[in-house]
Amino acid sequence: xxxxxxxxxxxxxxxxxxxxxxxxxxxxxxxxxxxxxxxxxxxxxxxxxxxxxxxxxxxxxxxxxxxxxxxxxxxxxxxxxxxxxxxxxxxxxxxxxxxxxxxxxxxxxxxxxxxxxxxxxxxxxxxxxxxxxxxxxxxxxxxxxxxxxxxxxxxxxxxxxxxxxxxxxxxxxxxxxxxxxxxxxxxxxxxxxxxxxxxxxxxxxxxxxxxxxxxxxxxxxxxxxxxxxxxxxxxxxxxxxxxxxxxxxxxxxxxxxxxxxxxxxxxxxxxxxxxxxxxxxxxxxxxxxxxxxxxxxxxxxxxxxxxxxxxxxxxxxxxxxxxx
Ligand code: TXA
Ligand code: MG
Numbered sequence: 281x282x283x284x285x286x287x288x289x290x291x292x293x294x295x296x297x298x299x300x301x302x303x304x305x306x307x308x309x310x311x312x313x314x315x316x317x318x319x320x321x322x323x324x325x326x327x328x329x330x331x332x333x334x335x336x337x338x339x340x341x342x343x344x345x346x347x348x349x350x351x352x353x354x355x356x357x358x359x360x361x362x363x364x365x366x367x368x369x370x371x372x373x374x375x376x377x378x379x380x381x382x383x384x385x386x387x388x389x390x391x392x393x394x395x396x397x398x399x400x401x402x403x404x405x406x407x408x409x410x411x412x413x414x415x416x417x418x419x420x421x422x423x424x425x426x427x428x429x430x431x432x433x434x435x436x437x438x439x440x441x442x443x444x445x446x447x448x449x450x451x452x453x454x455x456x457x458x459x460x461x462x463x464x465x466x467x468x469x470x471x472x473x474x475x476x477x478x479x480x481x482x483x484x485x486x487x488x489x490x491x492x493x494x495x496x497x498x499x500x501x502x503x504x505x506x507x508x509x510x511x512x513x514x515x516x517x518x519x520x521x522x523x524x525x526x527x528x529x530x531x532x533x534x535x536x537x538x539x540x541x542x543x544x545x546x547x548x549x550x551x552x553x554x555x556x557x558x559x560x561x562x563x564x565x566x567x568x569x570x571x572x573x574x575x576x577x578x579x580x581x582x583x584x585x586x587x588x589x590x591x592x593x594x595x596x597x598x599x600x601x602x603x604x
Contacts, residue, residue: 283434284427284441288403291442295407300324302416302430303403304444305395307368307452307470308423308567309430310339310413311438321382321412327437330419335385336412337370337453338392341404349392349410351376354461356480363479366396368449368470372457383412393453399444415452416441420510422574422602425450425567450564451594456483468594470563509567511574515581515602524582531579536569538562538586548578559591566595570602 285291291301298317303310311328313320315338325332338349343361346353350373353361357371375390384390395401404411415423416430424430425447434441454469454476465473465485477483513534518524521537525544535542535550539557542550551569553562573581583599586592 282431283439284431284443286399286443288399288406288442291403291440292406294440295320295403295411300327300438302424302427302434302438302441303400303411303413304427304442304447305339305397305400305413306447306449307395308425308447308450309416309427309441310337310395310411311416311430311434312339312411312413314407314409315380315383315412316409318380318382321380324412324414327434328414328417328419330414332382333385334414334419335387335391336383336414338379338383338390339395339400339404339411339413340392341401342366342394345410346392349376349379349390350374354458354463356461356463357456357458359479360456360463360476361394364471364475365394366401367394368396368453369393369476370453370455370467370469372455372466389457391455397444399442403442422509422511422567422570423452424571425564429568429571446564446568448564449560450566450568451591451598454594457486468597470591470594472559472590473593474590509598510602510604511570511581513574513578513581515583515599517583517585517596517599517603519585521582521584528580528582532577534573534576534578534581536573536581536583538584549573549576553586553595559586559595562586563591563595566598 294301298319300313303312313324352374370391370393372389372391379390417423427441427443430441449470452469454471455467456463457466532548535547537552586595
């Protein structure tokens with residue numbers, strides 16, 4: 281029997297009973313539990329097989345609850361929250377003592393966001409506790425953007441996926457930390473860096489793949505571990521598709537292009553992220569296309585690098601991690 285359901289009241293019942301439920305957001309589906317329930321939070325880590333040092337994002341229904349969670353809000357954090365919430369920006373701020381160490385991996389900061397999805401906003405409004413929710417995928421595999429992706433991963437491990445349709449943004453939230461009250465991007469994501477800079481000025485990116493490719497220590501945002509968001513199939517990112525195709529002559533090839541169709545008889549399947557060259561559309565299609573190709577038992581997935589601005593930059597970041 282399917283665990284996918286639209287029944288918000290049932291999700292409330294399960295979450296209130298310290299169980300975990302997969303929930304829709306505008307970015308990716310999350311695996312959610314009551315932040316104050318040790319049982320629920322442990323079960324999130326166990327279900328995902330995620331190491332305990334990798335902290336979770338706290339989801340709240342509105343900016344009004346931010347001061348319940350964090351001890352201090354820098355001016356630029358306030359500006360970003362006002363500009364982008366509800367929406368795909370996560371702020372990493374000094375935590376209040378009430379936030380359990382299990383949520384933060386022992387750090388004195390907590391990641392928090394207001395997701396922009398009507399179903400989950402209603403759920404959060406009806407609950408009297410915030411939800412911790414990492415992406416609803418086994419550790420380091422491709423994030424889920426449909427209820428079916430989650431069910432395929434976890435049908436034997438969880439009791440319910442709250443169905444909110446396909447995620448519209450399609451890649452994870454942009455994570456912003458603060459050093460000396462100045463914002464720093466810890467993870468590129470669904471909010472384009474240019475949009476953020478329009479609110480707070482020039483912003484530094486830390487912990488990207490290019491700056492810290494093979495980290496042995498715990499990174500500031502462990503989602504920035506080099507290998508992440510990865511298909512099981514060998515994946516290659518390239519700026520020159522024709523040349524790369526020639527390298528895999530006798531292989532079963534799946535090709536992901538930005539917008540064009542490539543004429544080359546050795547390609548088994550090819551999919552364009554956005555035929556009209558739209559970066560938002562590309563982001564919303566990315567993980568579903570990776571899921572599809574990964575299920576086809578190909579020898580290699582070749583992905584074309586996108587233009588390196590706006591959401592193209594965030595997509596390139598994810599594709600780079602998929603190749604590690
Ligand atoms: O879009 C999203 O952000 C989705 C949806 C479900 O909200 N969530 C998500 O969670 O991507 P997750 O756990 O897959 O990624 C959260 C990232 C992790 O890389 C984690 O290390 C980082 O946020 N993080 C959480 N708390 C942190 C903290 N206190 N300091 C630095 N990084 C933190
Ligand atoms: Mg994740």
